[in-house]
Amino acid sequence: MVEQTVRAIAEAIAAGAPGGWTQAELHATAGRGGSSTTGGYLPRPSGFHRGVAAPHQQLMQLAEALGQDRGWEPVSMEFRCLPSGEYRFTAFHDAVTRVSGGMNGFEAVLDADVRLPQPGLDQPASTAAPAGDPELAAARFRAYLERRAAILGHPEELPPPATAADIAEAESRLGCRLPADLRALYEIADGDGVGYDHRYLFEGCAWLPLKSLVAEHEDEQETRPWYGWDLEWDAVVFDATPRDTVRRCGDHPGWLRFATPEDGNYLAVDTAPARAGRPGQVIWTGRDHNDGPGYVADSVTSLLGHYLDLLDQGAYDKRGDYIALREPAREHAPQEYIGGGVPEEVAPSLQAVHINDVPGPVDLTPLSAARGLRRLHLNRATTADLAPVRGLPVESLRAGLTGGDLTPLAGHPHLASLDLATIAPADLTPLRTVPRLRGLDLSAADIADVSVLTGLTGLRYLALDRRQWSALLDGAGAPPALAAARLTDTDATLDEALAWAARLGLDTAGPFRTGGSWRP
Structure with missing residues (x-):
C-alpha cells in the first residue's frame, strides 16, 4: 500500500x-x-x-x-x-x-x-501582602449582582455556593490556597453557569466552577504548549505593564485560571507574583498571551470595584438577557516598533524593535533610551557597532554586522539567542562569557574559528550551513549540551540531513x- x-x-x-x-x-x-x-x-x-x-x-x-x-x-x-x-x-x-x-x-x-527555561522563573518574588479583602469582595459582588438585576429586571440564576469541603478539596488538588477574595465569591456561587448557560460576569468571561478551575490547572500543567525549536529557540516573553508585576512566563503553576471568554484565553489569579506585584492579582493568560501575560488588577476585589464603577457610569450594553461592560479605551505606551530605521523618538517602554530593509549601517546608539528592550532584530539591515546593546536587557538579537567584532557582547547578562550575519570573519570567543546564551544561528556569518562553539557548554540550539557543520564536526565536535540543531542549506536532502543528524549523535537507523x- x-x-x-x-x-x-x-x-x-x-x-x-x-x-x-x-x-x-x-x-x-x-x-x-x-x-x-x-x-x-x-x-x-x-x-x-x-x-x-x-x-x-x-x-x-x-x-x-x-x-x-x-x-x-x-x-x-x-x-x-x-x-x-x-x-x-x-x-x-x-x-x-x-x-x-x-x-x-x-x-x-x-x-x-x-525545553528552554522561562525567564520569569528567576525573577525575584513579591514580598507584598495581598491587596484583596474577602469581606469587601463579597459585599461588592452582591452589589454587582443587585445592580445587574435592576438593569435586567430580574435576578440572574447562579449555581449554589461551593461548600467548605469543595473548597478544601480544590485547594488540596491545586497545591495552594485560593486568594481569600476569590474564595469568598465561591462561597456565594460556584461559578456563573447553570448547565451550559453562563452569565459572563467577569469582563465577558464565563466564571468557572471550582471543578473546572482545578481541571484547567491540572490540564495546563500536563500539556504546556511547546511550538518546536524553530519557533522557540529565539522566543522572548515580554514584561507586563506595570513592569515587574507578573512573572515573564508563557504560563506558570501559580496562575489559577478562573474565567474564560471561551476562546483559549483566561483571567487568572496570580499566586506567585513578581517583585512589584501583589499575591492574588488578576492577569490575562492563555492562547494570545504566550509572549507574555497581561496585568488586569491588583485583586479580584479591585476588579469588582471597577465593574461597579462602569455600571454607575452607564458604561454597559444590554443585549437580550446579558450585560456587556464597556471597558474604556486605554492609552498604552508603545512596546513594539517596526520600521525602516531607528525611531526618531525612542520610547522607554519599547520591548521589541524590528529594523527592516536599511541600505547602510544602522547606528543603534539612540536605542539606549529603551531601557526595557528585550528583542532587537535587524532584518536585511546591518550595523557597524554592537556597543549600544551592551547596556540593554536584550535577550534576542538578530543583526548583520559589517565587521566581525563581538567584543561588546562579552559577559552580556541577558542575551539568550543570537542570529548573526557578517561579511568579515567573526571571532566567537566573546560568546564564551555570555552566561545565558542558549541559541545561535551563524549560517550567514563568516566564522574565524568554529571550534569556539564546542566550548559553549550551555548552548541548546545551533544553526549552521553544511560547510560550517563539516568544519565543526570534523574538528572539535558539537557543543555538549545541544538539544536541537539545524542544517540551513536550501538544497539539502532528507538523506543528507539523516547523515548529518547521525554525526550529531541521533540514531537515524532504519529510514524507509x-x-x-x-x-x-
Whole structure:
C-alpha cells in the first residue's frame, strides 16, 4: 500500500509540473491529525513554494501505514521527482524534519525532553501582602449582582455556593490556597453557569466552577504548549505593564485560571507574583498571551470595584438577557516598533524593535533610551557597532554586522539567542562569557574559528550551513549540551540531513526508502 500511494503522489506531482521543469520535491510532516507540506519545482518560475499540490489524505494514509509498521508518529517524508519519470521517497520519524516559513533546511531534535527555561522563573518574588479583602469582595459582588438585576429586571440564576469541603478539596488538588477574595465569591456561587448557560460576569468571561478551575490547572500543567525549536529557540516573553508585576512566563503553576471568554484565553489569579506585584492579582493568560501575560488588577476585589464603577457610569450594553461592560479605551505606551530605521523618538517602554530593509549601517546608539528592550532584530539591515546593546536587557538579537567584532557582547547578562550575519570573519570567543546564551544561528556569518562553539557548554540550539557543520564536526565536535540543531542549506536532502543528524549523535537507523518510475 505504501509503494502504491507513493507512486500515486509522484504521478500527481509530475502531472502538475510547469513546462521546462527539471526537478520537483515535496517535503511533508504528517500524523497527529494533520499534515504540513513545503516544496516546489525547479527552475522556480513563480516561487519555490508554489505549484506542488498538498495531497493531505494520501499523506495521512502514508503516515498511518508507516506509523503502524515503524511506530513513528508523526512521520517526516520527502518526495523527489524527475521529468524522466524517476522518483525517490524517503521517510523517517519527526526527529528530523524540513523547516519552512522564514527558515530553510532541516531541523534535528537530539533531546526531545529539553525545553528552554522561562525567564520569569528567576525573577525575584513579591514580598507584598495581598491587596484583596474577602469581606469587601463579597459585599461588592452582591452589589454587582443587585445592580445587574435592576438593569435586567430580574435576578440572574447562579449555581449554589461551593461548600467548605469543595473548597478544601480544590485547594488540596491545586497545591495552594485560593486568594481569600476569590474564595469568598465561591462561597456565594460556584461559578456563573447553570448547565451550559453562563452569565459572563467577569469582563465577558464565563466564571468557572471550582471543578473546572482545578481541571484547567491540572490540564495546563500536563500539556504546556511547546511550538518546536524553530519557533522557540529565539522566543522572548515580554514584561507586563506595570513592569515587574507578573512573572515573564508563557504560563506558570501559580496562575489559577478562573474565567474564560471561551476562546483559549483566561483571567487568572496570580499566586506567585513578581517583585512589584501583589499575591492574588488578576492577569490575562492563555492562547494570545504566550509572549507574555497581561496585568488586569491588583485583586479580584479591585476588579469588582471597577465593574461597579462602569455600571454607575452607564458604561454597559444590554443585549437580550446579558450585560456587556464597556471597558474604556486605554492609552498604552508603545512596546513594539517596526520600521525602516531607528525611531526618531525612542520610547522607554519599547520591548521589541524590528529594523527592516536599511541600505547602510544602522547606528543603534539612540536605542539606549529603551531601557526595557528585550528583542532587537535587524532584518536585511546591518550595523557597524554592537556597543549600544551592551547596556540593554536584550535577550534576542538578530543583526548583520559589517565587521566581525563581538567584543561588546562579552559577559552580556541577558542575551539568550543570537542570529548573526557578517561579511568579515567573526571571532566567537566573546560568546564564551555570555552566561545565558542558549541559541545561535551563524549560517550567514563568516566564522574565524568554529571550534569556539564546542566550548559553549550551555548552548541548546545551533544553526549552521553544511560547510560550517563539516568544519565543526570534523574538528572539535558539537557543543555538549545541544538539544536541537539545524542544517540551513536550501538544497539539502532528507538523506543528507539523516547523515548529518547521525554525526550529531541521533540514531537515524532504519529510514524507509522506496522509488521507481511513474512512467509506464
